[in-house]
Amino acid sequence: MRAANVLLARRVDLAKYPDAGHGRIVSRGRVSPIYDSRGASLPKPHSPRRPADNLERAIALHEHAIEALEAGQLASAERSARRAVELYRLAEGPAHADVASAIFELGRVLELRDDLDQAAQCFRRSRAILERQLGDDPYVARLSIRAGRFLGNVLRAQGRYADADRLLNRALAESVARFGRRDLETAAAFNHLGMLRKYQGRFREAATCYQRATSIVSRSPERRGQAAATLAHNLGGLDHARGWYARGEPHARRSVALREALLGQDHAVVAADVAALAALVEGQGRFEEAAELYQRALTVFRCRLGRASSEVAFTLAALGLIGNYVFYLLGVQHTTPANAQLLIQLAPLLMALGGIWLFGEEVRAAQWCGLGLLVVGMLLFFRDQLAAAQAAPGYLAGSAWVIVGAIVWAAYALLQKQLLVRLGSMQILLLIYVAASLVLLPFAHPSALLRLDGLHWAMLAYCALNTIGAYGAFAEALAHWEASRVSAILAATPLLCIAAVALVHLQWPQLLAPERISTTGYVGAILVVAGSAAVSLLGRRAPR
16 A cells, blocks of 8 residues: 555545535645554555556656646646556556545546546546455545545536435445544535535535534644635535525635635635635625626636636537527417417426436336326327317427427526536526527517517516526526426426416406317326426435
8 A cells, every 4th residue: 555645644624626525635745654543654565566667656646646636737637647547557456445546536636627427437436446445444444435425526516416415424424433523534524415415405404514514623633724614615605505695705705715825816726715705795785896706716717627618518508598598489479378388398307307317316117107197198288289280370380399499498407507516596697698698689670679568568578577587596496406306396387377378368358368278188288297297206215
């Protein structure tokens, strides 16, 4: 375990990247020996059969990867970590703990570079190697627990909350059993679990986890170190999620101050703290100050992390939402509101199925039954509406446009869930609406607005304000709930639409024609709603 000094003999901190819950090992310079629990130097095992030059080179590259990561030089850190893995394998074999240590470091880099799938693979491989060598070695045990925590955190970032819950609870139990309730590893486990609880919307449990972690850290040398800064960041983030902006601001300012003293102003981790502070300031209506803080953070992110990954996801999400609006409006021109709302119900269904496919959620027999109900319901509704289709030649074409709108909306929703790892919901919507304005401007005819009367102006204003409120609420829901739970709430929309059309026609019959739906059509609509909700909700595991 000679090379393990690179990783295991360094002190543990809670997080490398705030509110993403990474573990962090802080370099204190090159350390040759590893140490036992009393601080005594352990002998360095060495076999003359090992290629010493490969081993020495691997150690040097591993240390460089850690140092580059500390400095925010992610491309350099990734190259060094990958080469270190190769050389460790040549020198010590593929199942050695040093290989697992370097793979773990590579996973940290990939996670920061937004390559979550590859990062998860690294943490799984590292953990699998280490679990075969656990024994009584505390260093191997510590790294194994940490790999599990990091894997759980990546799954949380991917929206796979049930899997993350299982891994993080296991990591916490293992840490308490191995190292006790006052060890920093246990504090890190509480921190990760608190983050998961925040994203699940279980705020009280999140606060309890953070408080327990803070209690441990406050009694350790880390009380003014990275661990304390990370917990301050996360406490501020929790208050932001609860809408307690003024209460969260002192936590965020403490996080920035602690981290700047440790890393300097131009580090990506400090930029994340500054962005979190900006969100809290913005929530209190101090927009100019918030804009300055956002710009400061954005400058560092562009320099340290690059633009490509989040910009691609944002571009696709913007195109998805623009397409949804355009295709849906084209469809509504040729079909009825109830039919359009029933067909657009495919959107939350596809969102739920996409979450199952992309985020690895378990598919249960009850969900397939729900899908069957939805298909049967749509067939019944369409059969009821065939007469309308014969009377209106554009009815089928309008239905097709709505279906296309549902598909692109589901893509937008899944992409937005990933963007929420990096940006706030309001920031995402602002950027998307600005992009939509620019894209659709060449096709707009502003002079048509002059022909609107007062009633239609009021309707247009309501649609604009409702869009902002509805999509803002939707984005916040995605930030705190699983995609499947959000889609289940949306399943009730067609019935609400049918009821709204009936009420408006009853009150103002000249404004809106009634829906012509028979008993068969209503049964079909109810089955569609029930089936969509079943696909979404019955895939959730029972909470622990």
